[in-house]
Amino acid sequence: MSEPLLQLEGVHTHIGAYHILHGVDLQVAHGELTVLLGRNGAGKTTTLRTIMGLWKASSGTIRLEGREIQGQPTPDVARQGLAYVPENMGIFPDLTVRENMLLAARAAKREDQIDVRRLEWVFGLFPAMKRFWQHPAGLLSGGQKQMLAVARAVVEPRKLLLVDEPSKGLAPAIILNMIEAFRELKAADTTILLVEQNFNFARQLGDQVAVMDDGRIVHAGPMAELAEDEALQTRLLGLSLASHQ
Known part of the structure; x- marks a missing residue:
């Protein structure tokens, strides 16, 4: 197998007195869209911000194309081909x-x-x-x-696009437009790590999925497998994708 574009190994992040990420292991393959799912407060946004260097990893390794990027200033991380779309959009x-x-x-x-x-x-x-x-x-x-x-x-x-909840608060017609845009980005060989709470949105776009709980990755695999297994959805997320059509 080829080396992943992005790889996190044993990443811990503290924010003040709070220990948010507890040894995150995550891989994002070249040219794929990986969805990061999980309940509110699971650590998804902290993971994106840690990758970008906005919050510093306390320990562990973050590699882009095999090169360690943890500890680098955010502008240096961005210059290596990463772009981040925060939940608040940042415009x-x-x-x-x-x-x-x-x-x-x-x-x-x-x-x-x-x-x-x-x-x-x-x-x-x-x-x-x-x-x-x-x-x-x-x-x-x-x-x-x-x-x-x-x-x-x-x-x-960009080598990698990190996007935090792009469908949040959007009308259904705009969500459909956003889905088509991300499909075009995928077709243009853009690698994407996407945090999303809209499970139907995630299912339509995701190649791979990783599920977070309490600052850890508790499941990783093909999105199609999770989408077909309602029992696994309920165990990992507390609900099924079928209830979010």
């Missing part, structure tokens, strides 16, 4: 969509330096970004802000 509301995108395109100082073909591809994923190009991001709807958050993350090619 700049007083800046226009254009200005938000330009800030994310690190190789460009001006709009005309953004890769035109890449930008048109992003517009294909999220047409609203082209329509509201000169609008302040703070005036966008919740769904449009989420689209902008993902669009910023992929305005340049």
Whole structure:
């Protein structure tokens, strides 16, 4: 088997006096979408933030393409090809969509330096970004802000995209649009680690799944296997995917 793109081994994270991650072992394969599931407070967001260096691992190893990245400053981690879309989206509301995108395109100082073909591809994923190009991001709807958050993350090619609950609070029609966008990203060989509470969303997109509980990975395997096993869903998550159609 080929080496995973991302690998966590025995990762512990403390936040102040709180011990959040208790030896997380996780692998993310090249070109696949891995879904990280678990109840609220299980440690999913802490895992993403620890990978990005926003919170420091207390111990353990985080490798990207075989190279250790734990302990590196977040900008250095990002320069190695990682992008993070937080649950709160992290957009700049007083800046226009254009200005938000330009800030994310690190190789460009001006709009005309953004890769035109890449930008048109992003517009294909999220047409609203082209329509509201000169609008302040703070005036966008919740769904449009989420689209902008993902669009910023992929305005340049990335090795790995970390996304925290992209469907949270979105209307069903916007969720369908987001599903199609992530399918396009997968087709473009984008590797994604996705935290998600909408299990139907997760089932439609996931190649692999890892389930967290109390700061540990308690299950990992193909998403299709978990989707077909209601007893396993109930044991791991306290409910079945069938109840979230």
